Amino acid sequence: MEPRFNLMTNEIGAKIGKRFTNVSLAIQQSPLPGDVQELVMLRASQINGCGFCLDYHTKEAAAAGESAVRLHLVAAWRESIVFTEAERAALALAEEGTRLADAYHGVSDETWAQVRKHYDDDQVAALVYLVAMINAANRLGVIVRNQGGSYEPGMFAGLPS
Template sequence: MLANEKLFHTASTVPHRTMELVKLRASQINGCGFCTDMHFKDAVHAGDDPERLNLVPVWREAPAFDDAERAALALAEESARLADNPHGVSDETWEAVRKHYDDEQIAALVAMCAQINAWNRVNVILRTPAGFYDPATKTARYRELQK
């Protein structure tokens, strides 16, 4: 999964900022504290605005996101909430995604949605604690802090 993560960020033309929004929103929905902390910090480290990131849970009501980001956020939400829609992602969301992204970008977004949902489950199952991720080193510091 780590190799895929690197590939998404190096081979895809989806903006890094958008990918972080996708990962952050799915992590919030899935209740993964570690991943929520990680992707908030990674987004800030990459230059995104913390105030804007605080609006991710209410992106529909917030003017801080452009239409392409909104399409990606809708895809992230619907991919994380499969039980809410027996048909998967809605036609409306697919229409918005297709309007803003080409086939390669859609493939990257879909793969990222699947990947972050898998990472969320791994970290929730393992009870990985939140709050200790360091974006500068891409590592969790919790082991050294537990001493």
């Protein structure tokens, strides 16, 4: 499977991508814990089958100190003992927000209540935008067939925003 198109070498693609990156940077700089951000992005990317995003977020999380056990168990977080209640709430929101077409009512009231129990307003705002943005990134990656395997942690650090 070969990549179809490089959005960043196209003038319009790069222009839109710059704004996309700015939103992602605002989320990254929010009070939502970085480890929660990576777990959420990893789980949505697993569901959506985005190889590049899986490669990216697995390696970034590991470089930030996330354990291999937790990274391996993200796909089975409900059947694992290594995630906190707050992380479970964020992972549930990531799943329900990703699988909108599979859920008649979208995000359940139970999941929303758990998110509100563990996160303040600023963290909730960042979490909701994070779920939306990683789903958009996954769709971009899958559509143009960005492939996983070549990402190096930190390789996008310092790029102009």
